[in-house]
Amino acid sequence: MFEIHPMEIVGLVAATLTTASFVPQVYKAYKTKDVEGVSLTMFLAMFVGVLLWLVYGFYLKSLSMVIANIITSVLCLMILILKIKHKKKS
Amino acid sequence: MFEIHPMEIVGLVAATLTTASFVPQVYKAYKTKDVEGVSLTMFLAMFVGVLLWLVYGFYLKSLSMVIANIITSVLCLMILILKIKHKKKS
Numbered sequence: 468m469f470e471i472h473p474m475e476i477v478g479l480v481a482a483t484l485t486t487a488s489f490v491p492q493v494y495k496a497y498k499t500k501d502v503e504g505v506s507l508t509m510f511l512a513m514f515v516g517v518l519l520w521l522v523y524g525f526y527l528k529s530l531s532m533v534i535a536n537i538i539t540s541v542l543c544l545m546i547l548i549l550k551i552k553h554k555k556k557s
Numbered sequence: 558m559f560e561i562h563p564m565e566i567v568g569l570v571a572a573t574l575t576t577a578s579f580v581p582q583v584y585k586a587y588k589t590k591d592v593e594g595v596s597l598t599m600f601l602a603m604f605v606g607v608l609l610w611l612v613y614g615f616y617l618k619s620l621s622m623v624i625a626n627i628i629t630s631v632l633c634l635m636i637l638i639l640k641i642k643h644k645k646k647s
Contacts (some may be wrong), residue, residue, distance in 0.1 A: 478613040484606030491598035504594035508581035516574030523568040527617055 474550050475531060482535030489542035496549040514543045565621060572625030573628040579632035598641050606632045 471490045471533025496502050584590050607630045612621025 474613065474616040476561040477609055477616070481606050481609030484602050485610065486605060486606075488599045488602035491602075495596045495599075496594065501594040504586065504589065504591040506582040506585045509578045510586075512574050512578035512581075516571050516576075516578060519567055519571030519574065522585075523564065523571050523621070526562075526564040526567070527619065529617065531613070539645065542625050 478529060478531035482531040484544070486535045486539045488540060491547065493542055493545045493549070496546060496553070500549075500553045502550045502553045503555075505546070505550050507547070507554075510546050510550060511541055514547060517543055528541060566621060568621035570619040572618070576625045576629045579629060579636065583632055583635045583639070585592070586636060586643070590639075592640045592643045593645075595636070595640050597644075600633055600636045600640060604630060604637060605641045607633055 492505070496505060517536050520532060521536035521540065524536055582595070586595060607626050610622060611626035611630065614626055
């Protein structure tokens with residue numbers, strides 16, 4: 468279903484980095500409950516955008532994009548939930 | 558150089574959303590100077606990851622990915638600068 472090419476390694480590292488980048492933000496928001504500086508608009512637009520990247524990734528038959536965008540959408544949703552939950556509490 | 562296909566529209570909307578999503582975060586960090594809740598690790602990993610997505614986008618000949626990742630890397634860098642500049646000031 469998916470083609471394998473050496474450049475897929477670059478895609479996989481890119482996917483790992485941008486996907487993993489959401490983890491420290493989820494952790495920070497969960498731990499400190501300080502989400503005042505976090506933009507709700509950013510993570511809302513990001514969430515919808517990531518879902519569309521997922522569709523586009525299927526079209527490009529890019530394994531990196533499909534996997535990365537599934538995980539990113541979940542992490543993004545967690546930040547959104549934490550932002551809404553802890554808003555105006557700090 | 559780049560192929561045009563109806564699915565490119567989905568890629569372009571995805572690219573526009575995820576790229577534009579950084580704008581409200583840049584604006585919020587610039588305006589409020591409250592960056593305590595913003596994770597430095599997130600935007601560092603994101604910045605490096607986005608640069609690699611750019612390389613991967615050239616390989617896939619995806620116009621959406623190339624344009625989006627150039628703009629995103631600049632916006633990401635702006636958040637990093639604001640985060641470092643206003644850290645521990647709130």
